[in-house]
Amino acid sequence: MGFWAVVPAGGAGTRLWPLSRRDDPKFLHDLTGSGSSLLQQTRARLEPLAGDRVVVVTGAAHADAVRAQLPDAVAARVVAEPSPRDSMAAIGLAAALIERQDPDAVLGSFAADHVVADDAAFAECVRRAAAVAADGWLVTLGVRPTYAATGFGWIHLGEELAGHPGAHAVAQFVEKPDADRAAVYLAGGEHRWNAGMFVARPGVLLDLLADSDPGFAAELRAMAADPSLVGAAWPTLPKIAIDHAVAEPAADAGRVAVVEADFDWEDVGDFAALAGLLPATGPGPRVLGDAALVHAIDSDGVVVPAGGRPVAVVGVPGVVVVDTGDALLVTTVERAQDVKRLVAELGATRPDLL
């Protein structure tokens, strides 16, 4: 069985403005101080599983930047979307391309901008998922929850699968819960976080899509057969997430399995999450970048001196300072979610800054 990875590289990461921009999205950035971008880390994590069989799907505007960050063999497989059509179109086209090239393959889809702490545990988990997927299941990775998260969807575990110890049927995908509900899920032990990671045979994925939208699946397969169709057909594709297009209806039909993911996973959604990923070097703020530029008194939080200028912080616990060459953000870890609101306002008044 050949394992292929699909890496959707999209999403502006609006809660990471001004570090992440429309024209320079977060997956192109090193957000963990590792020296590699999130995209490069994702590729490296997948290499033991997929070698060069990695299909990155990204917006046409970012295709060159994405290729520049990848080894040639992977760069050659980058698929440029003419326009954003959400994850079903992106992953579906990649699945259709893989189906033609390697019909017996199993593919796994992993976002370009997530962080996983333990690559070996990740690979082991994906191998288990691939074994289940080889039997015709759509498999999702269910991250063991560590707190009552309201920012993710959750997965309700069903029966354990015969022949796949530790894998369960998915009873239901649950939308982002409120805090009370999330606490119940956490305490109950029968729910996992939905990290948006799917593993399936490409034909299984497309056939499941065909069950709910036969025309959509047919279009994707036609484009894979004749890429010259993409330009005209792409803008007509439904704009829908793979969760709604395939995973939820397939779960209702008893076709989705979940494999437990026992590794730390982070979607780096905002600066609070980013702060959590950076190593602490002392009592002061975490620093993404050159720590010698940061001068702090009685402050923690996170400072990103990406503008190359010295940043001094005096007496602001939990502060978030993001200094780029052309824009500056000051907020707190506590209010980091609200950067989304700021970006919405800037979209109306200063779209040039996004």
Added chain:
Amino acid sequence: MGFWAVVPAGGAGTRLWPLSRRDDPKFLHDLTGSGSSLLQQTRARLEPLAGDRVVVVTGAAHADAVRAQLPDAVAARVVAEPSPRDSMAAIGLAAALIERQDPDAVLGSFAADHVVADDAAFAECVRRAAAVAADGWLVTLGVRPTYAATGFGWIHLGEELAGHPGAHAVAQFVEKPDADRAAVYLAGGEHRWNAGMFVARPGVLLDLLADSDPGFAAELRAMAADPSLVGAAWPTLPKIAIDHAVAEPAADAGRVAVVEADFDWEDVGDFAALAGLLPATGPGPRVLGDAALVHAIDSDGVVVPAGGRPVAVVGVPGVVVVDTGDALLVTTVERAQDVKRLVAELGATRPDLL
């Protein structure tokens, strides 16, 4: 009687870093959004009293910048100190120069970096002080306190002067008090703030200095008579504030009067003070500079977008953001005093930033 103004323009304004720098001190800046620097505002405030009879004393490093901000007739009188020797040397040399040129004059000394809200009330107060000074008193302006300030010295009022209703002898100059003591002074009504503004005949001032340090006074008069002596003699002068050299001993000798100053006065010592001087234009932070650059959600305080870049603030009440071309400060109004501590640390590690 000719009235002369002496304007000591010194002091780095360390609690206003990075706006105020060693090489670009606060008196050269427009800190109130008025369109004029503090030095220019000081000169304009003194014009109705002194015309062009204004002697600005500043460090040699700043003399050109100071002259460039002044009309030619005032620029021509700028005195450049070879090195900083504190306020007695600076004001004393100006007094000695004025004494030679206009022996019957009265002079008033007013720092270049203070802000006064009501120029007419200021002029009226200085005229009253000058009338007292003409009778041979060293006169200080006592600002009516509006809160229990611990950041200034206070003046304890003595008896009312015969022939000068409203003017009092100074019973004592009091060092910066602690909060309890300041509250007592405020409640008692017999204390005023010492704003460091002195009015006297130049000969009276120098003779009072001669009472405590005859050599110092003689040196100053010798330099005024022969400016070629300044280079050699200046570095040998005592480094002492006028308060200690003259005002305090003269008060003990019953030679100092105080005239009530009934105008709002601010020494713009830190960013909290600066925030108080800027007009509020809405619920967000006060802005020194281009308000269109500031995007704030749930924040007040003060933002200085002096770097020309957009500054976004999300959910940080009382925040202070000072963005300059080459350094960035983030603190709060509450902690604004501690910028001094930061500057002390930078002095050890990054003196190039000061």
